[in-house]
Amino acid sequence: xxxxxxxxxxxxxLSILKQKNKxxxxxxxxxxxxxxxLSLVEESNKNNDISVVTIFVNxxxxxxxxxxKKYPKTLENDLKLLKxxxxxxxxxxxxxxxxxxxxxxxxxxxxxxxxxxEGRFRDGHFDGVATIVQAFLEIVKPNRAYFGEKDYQxxxxxxxxxxxxxxxxxxxxxxxxxxxDGLAMSSRNTRLSENQRNASPLIYQTLKNASNLINTTxxxxxxxxxxxxxxxxxxxxxxxxxxxxxxxxxxxSTLQIGKKYRAFIAVNAGNVRLIDNIFxxxxx
Ligand code: AMP
Numbered sequence: 001x002x003x004x005x006x007x008x009x010x011x012x013x014l015s016i017l018k019q020k021n022k023x024x025x026x027x028x029x030x031x032x033x034x035x036x037x038l039s040l041v042e043e044s045n046k047n048n049d050i051s052v053v054t055i056f057v058n059x060x061x062x063x064x065x066x067x068x069k070k071y072p073k074t075l076e077n078d079l080k081l082l083k084x085x086x087x088x089x090x091x092x093x094x095x096x097x098x099x100x101x102x103x104x105x106x107x108x109x110x111x112x113x114x115x116x117x118e119g120r121f122r123d124g125h126f127d128g129v130a131t132i133v134q135a136f137l138e139i140v141k142p143n144r145a146y147f148g149e150k151d152y153q154x155x156x157x158x159x160x161x162x163x164x165x166x167x168x169x170x171x172x173x174x175x176x177x178x179x180x181d182g183l184a185m186s187s188r189n190t191r192l193s194e195n196q197r198n199a200s201p202l203i204y205q206t207l208k209n210a211s212n213l214i215n216t217t218x219x220x221x222x223x224x225x226x227x228x229x230x231x232x233x234x235x236x237x238x239x240x241x242x243x244x245x246x247x248x249x250x251x252x253s254t255l256q257i258g259k260k261y262r263a264f265i266a267v268n269a270g271n272v273r274l275i276d277n278i279f280x281x282x283x284x
Contacts, residue, residue, distance in 0.1 A: 203276050214263075
């Protein structure tokens with residue numbers, strides 16, 4: 001496994017591999033890796049000759065200084081894990097290497113999907129995400145890039161980014177990896193207290209219950225059910241629950257035949273923000 005800190009050295013290495021017609025798969029991460037991240041690397045390994053992983057905590061996608069400062073860093077362990085899944089190349093640049101002296105986002109428009117859910121609660125978040133993803137895609141120029149459905153709105157934003165900026169990469173979504181009790185794996189889970197961790201399976205349980213109700217219950221009543229679940233919980237505070245069409249991410253109040261829907265949730269456990277989502281199987 002080769003490790004690069006400088007983009008020019010990485011670009012040189014990749015250009016030699018591309019001359020040999022090697023297919024390149026790319027997995028961007030912010031480190032503090034877990035099995036969800038590793039599943040993306042394994043998916044990349046299946047369909048590419050070379051898998052490139054970036055570890056970079058991108059400052060421009062954080063709207064709260066505290067969240068950025070407290071983001072867990074476990075580099076030594078991350079490298080061990082990446083080696084264990086036969087990752088070929090790891091890129092670990094400094095903020096300066098990527099942003100030079102101007103640590104700011106570009107401004108994008110993604111047909112409104114950036115303003116829903118996470119966009120409403122995390123000002124400027126998707127401009128930051130798109131800025132860093134575009135920067136990495138232009139450095140790595142991969143054939144395929146892998147993103148988790150855990151951050152489903154981010155996946156849709158990146159698909160739009162590739163389309164709008166004419167980036168020749170196939171953006172591939174990968175399923176959510178969960179702990180045994182259903183909690184979606186996340187680097188932030190390590191910041192939960194024992195009590196918060198014990199309470200947190202309610203997030204996925206509530207999504208599953210919403211999914212079970214979708215064919216029999218009015219959407220307004222599903223919203224009321226979810227609100228109730230969290231109203232009485234002292235450890236978990238509901239930030240939003242949204243049922244949306246899964247391409248446009250527009251919130252809906254009724255379901256239409258032939259369209260596909262997902263339920264999305266964000267919950268605060270103290271100052272740890274957790275998100276999750278689920279596909280809603282409609283029997284119509
Ligand atoms: P992050 O390090 O949180 O920026 O995540 C890097 C990539 O891993 C993103 O594409 C995430 O959607 C994906 N990812 C994070 N957690 C999971 C998970 N539990 N299952 C699948 N993919 C995940």
